[in-house]
Amino acid sequence: MNINFLNMSKVEFIKKSIMISLGSLINAIGVNLFIIPSKLLNGGLSGISLILHYLFQIPVGLSLLLLNIPLFILSILKVDKKFTLFTIIGTVTLSFGLMFTAPLIKVLSPASDVNRLLYCIYGGVLSGLGIGIVFSNQGSTGGIDIISVIAKRRYNMDIGLASFAMNFIIISIGTAFFGIQVGLYTLIVMYISSSVMDRVLKGFSRQKMLIIVTKKTEDVSSAVMSKLRRGITILYGEGAYTKEKINIMYCVVSPTQLPKLKQLVREIDENAFISITDTSEVQGKGFVNIL
Structure with missing residues (x-):
């Protein structure tokens, strides 16, 4: 054919x-x-x-x-x-x-x-x-x-x-x-x-997407990668008011890993900013496609 x-x-x-x-x-x-x-x-x-x-x-x-x-x-x-x-x-x-x-x-x-x-x-x-x-x-x-x-x-x-x-x-x-x-x-x-x-x-599996802003970027990223086996992408930004250069951490985890990740971040930096949203579909290493 x-x-x-x-x-x-x-x-x-x-x-x-x-x-x-x-x-x-x-x-x-x-x-x-x-x-x-x-x-x-x-x-x-x-x-x-x-x-x-x-x-x-x-x-x-x-x-x-x-x-x-x-x-x-x-x-x-x-x-x-x-x-x-x-x-x-x-x-x-x-x-x-x-x-x-x-x-x-x-x-x-x-x-x-x-x-x-x-x-x-x-x-x-x-x-x-x-x-x-x-x-x-x-x-x-x-x-x-x-x-x-x-x-x-x-x-x-x-x-x-x-x-x-x-x-x-x-x-x-x-x-x-x-x-x-x-x-x-x-x-x-x-x-x-x-x-x-x-x-x-x-996709049936709702994953969690996190945006983390912290001054202890290296400590947080190391803890997440070593204890949760999840990758993190670091984006570079700037505070709109302070004009201070900041690191923005992007990470996707499963719902079961979310409590552990939040705990890790709080233990390292209790003042860290964390934004969590649902993401309906994730493709790539570490995430299995349904179809």
Whole structure:
């Protein structure tokens, strides 16, 4: 296979394709196991496919694949080949995954008012996890993703705004057919899915970023590097009021290491200034990537 146009190796292409397929399959399981038994909707073309399924009993996977074919052609003409290829992989896997996992619809009892919220939560989590894996590997599941990318590149329209507008229309149509309760529960699913997807894209492990200002730079840096095995970067700054030259220490540690680091700094210089913030993703030596 000649993949030079993708600017990646065959190993990287195979790895991303496998991960995109896995994410799409997880998404399909979430839809069939929780979303459909709840008679709820979803965002994008999946939402339209679910409406067609509830009204005319058309298989969700089949209608999703057919609805995406014109968009595949549009993507080939308007978007880069890498995005189009990975989108086709994601969408085809999702469509066939929905078909093959359709028996899961009968595994759980039909949702009642009591357990529908649980179905919303678990369906949203699985869908968000699957979509997050797909997106983190430069893929998509087609539909609105293609339209949003084209809107961004051709009309400089915000992708989030374009997606929100189209999802709002789809949910409004579903609400008109199936009632306001379905629309409200669907919003819960979409919110949970979006939140989980965001965590997957940014990383599940929240690290702590510290800015330390102290006159005992060498003592603090030596203690941190020897006792915590964490590196420190020293930046050179100047006090805005005093015009005094100061050393600014930059360090990233895990949440479990934070108390020990603060203790070390206080033992060396109790007047040290420490600023601590959450950082959602850290890559490099000493930090393991989730995906």
